[in-house]
Amino acid sequence: MSPACEHSSEIREAHIPPNQMNRWLVFLAILGLSCATTGPDVEGEALLDFLKVLNDSNHQITDWNSFLVSPCFSWSHVTCRDGHVISLSLGSKGFSGTLSPSITNLKYLITLELQNNSLSGFLPDYIANLTRLQYLNLADNNFNGSMPSTWGQLSSLRTLDLSSNKLSGTIPKHLFSVPIFNYSDTELHCDSSLEQPCVSNSAIPASTNKSKLAVALGWASCGAFGILCLGTILTYAYQYIQRHKNDVFVDVSGEDESKVSFGQLRRFSLRELHLATNNFNEGNVIGQGGFGKVYKGALSDNTKIAVKRLADYHNPGGEAAFQREVQLISVAVHRNLLRLIGFCTTSTERILVYPFMENRSVAYRLRDLKPEEQSLDWPTRKRIAFGTAHGLEYLHEQCNPKIIHRDLKAANILLDDEFEAVLGDFGLAKLVDTRLTSVTTQVRGTMGHIAPEYLSTGKSSEKTDVFGYGITLLEIVTGQRAIDFSRLEEEEDVLLLDHIKKLLKEKRIKDIVDKNLESYDAKDVERIIQVALLCTQAAPEDRPSMSEVVNLLIGEGLAERWAEWELMDEMDNREMSLLDHQFAWADESTHDQEAIQLSWAR
Structure with a gap:
């Protein structure tokens, strides 16, 4: 075991005040991933090298970085399962490079999508080493040369799209047995017979004028017969529906x-x-x-x-x-x-x-706006905070069985035509028996939004949603992400929660508020931040219920709850200071013992 991993076990044995638990758990989660000898750190390094060779000159991918090697933590366009990368979705990103052999380190990869870029070079034979690969889409690029014969070894492949590339030569016979394939708009040799077409029956061909004309002529030749059959079918269908119009299909x-x-x-x-x-x-x-x-x-x-x-x-x-x-x-x-x-x-x-929600998500409106689009003003942000609280209150307290969302964040709050908050992505949320206080599941959610008890035990409850709601409030006020490694460059806290606590203690409200807000009510901002910090207390029993949150947002009972929070936070800070002192004393004692042992040895 590495020294870092050994030290992590010592940290777990130490007493850590509740309000510091979240940062420790996130740290341990990162440390645990980095301690794996054959785990996601290898995959993270592979992805960084892969991205470098792709040549992301337009800087479309900005959150892949060496601060956090594990791509399963928070990297965009990456999907993981059991701590391994299984999917890369990198279509339409403006890449102009080629493919790197480092991709073969993604041994669990199932889906690779790089369509609609400007990638060039030969199709690499080492792709055949991705034995779990099921979906490969390299369409609309500038790849040239022939198809590697080794690709015939991709026995798991279900979909292969190489259309609209500068490819030539023969297609390995095995690749015609892939259920869905598309080799159209290339110079690859496709047999004109039905056994070996350029496009499988399940695939949609590239939209070239030639292919459209062929399809049109094919349908035209069957037109007269089709019209005759259609009349008969419609007549029979109408009679059948009339007889069975009350049936459920x-x-x-x-x-x-x-x-x-x-x-x-x-x-x-x-x-x-x-x-x-x-x-x-x-x-x-x-x-x-x-x-x-x-x-x-x-x-x-x-x-x-x-x-x-x-x-x-x-x-x-x-x-x-x-x-x-x-x-x-x-x-x-x-x-x-x-x-x-x-x-x-x-x-x-x-x-x-x-x-479909025309105004997209809150996360989009906070961080991904186009230059011509307007940012959310303060009254709209307040309305979003209240609307989200009402939606969660309904899920927790008025549904039977109650529903726990488990992935509450700005990206999952959509906006209707009137910019009213609409809580989404609870379609896969956990339905909970009202007789149970919590349920143990595989941890689901987004790092930075996950409550500490859920991260450490896998047990979720309504209070895990309350924690996520608190982090979401901070997103709404600040416009920032829950975890942002760019703050390391400014020697600030990576976790948004810790960052806001620090700014609040220093009474730097102006530095908390989103720079895109032209005007806001300072008292409103302070009240919402206080509610957010009450919702994100480490101990779930200390957090308010969502019905209580609704009242706190309008100020009812907030002064008393906030006074309790400040008192507890002060006590926790004292305990943390004492804990740091104890760690320092232990280190000094260790050095003294080593010095004594060395003197005895001499």
Whole structure:
């Protein structure tokens, strides 16, 4: 065991005051990842080298850094499972380099998406070493040369898109057995027969004029016969519907056009969602995370939707459980909760369908605005804080079973047309039996937002959401991220929570408030910060419930609770100071003992 890992065990045995516990837990989480001999640190270094060779001259990726080697901690466009990188989504980033051999260190990689960049060079044969690879998309780049014969060893591959590249030569025969492939708009040799086309039946060809013309001519040749059949089918369908108009249809296979399921929730066919999202086109991706990707789409009646395609739901046995959870979540109806329109399930897909929010998320409005877009003003931010609190109060105290969100952050708060807060991404939240006070699960959430007891024990409760809400309040006020390693350069705290505590003690309210806010009410800001700090106390029993939070936001009972917090914080700081002194004394004693031992040896 390395010295760093040995020291971490000594820290766990020490007494740490409650208000300092969160920073210690985050530190230990980072340290634990860095202590792994074959773990995510190797993958992090591989990704840094991979990004360097990709040539990110437009600086699209800014949060991959050597301060935190583990990519599973907070790196964007990276999805992990069990501490290993399984997906890289780097399409349309303006890269102009090539591929690095370091990618072979990502031995658990399942998905690699680099489409619509300006990458060049030969297709590397070492890609064949990624034995778990299932999805590879290198379309719309400038790769040249032939396809490596070694790629025929990619036995797990399910989707391969190499369209619109400068490739030539022969395609390995094995790659025609991949379920979905696309070699169109290249100079690769494709057999014109049905056995070896350039595009599989499941793939959407590149939109070239030639391919569109071919499709049009093909359909035209069948036109007369199709019209004749259509009339017969429509007549039969109308008679059938009239006889069975009161029946309930269930789309078990996901391949028919059934519209009705249970309650008011609509069940979509997979084909319908393929059409709505242009075959889940990467250009329609509006968000992604550990759950999968979210696509913007439009139904046949032009209704705009957001389609969440869930990852890691390929077990057919989980379909019934998924449907039960969807049924229960569909009952949660509140103006500050994102309404679930419907869902789709097949043997390999779990998809949720929501209304599309034109104003995106709070995180987008705080940090990712385009130059022509306006930042959130103070009254809107206050309304968002109250709306989010009301939505959480409903989930915790008015739903049966109660619902714990477990990933509360600015990125999961959406904004409707009137900039009203709409709490989203609770579709995969934990449904909790009201007889249980907590439930143990695999830790789900975003570092910096995760409550210390959840991080250390895996037990979540309503109070874990309260902690996340407190961090979200700090995001709303400051416009900053929960964890920001750039603050290290200014010798400031990496954790936003610790950073704000320090500024508040120094009465630097102006330095707390988002620089994009032209005007604000200083008393309002101070009150919301106080509520945030009450929500983020280390001990869950010390945090208020969400109904109490709603009252605290308007000032009811805040003075008394804040006075208690200040007293406890002062006591914790004294204990921490004493603890530091004890560590220093222990170090000095160790040095003295070593000196005595050396003198005896002489």
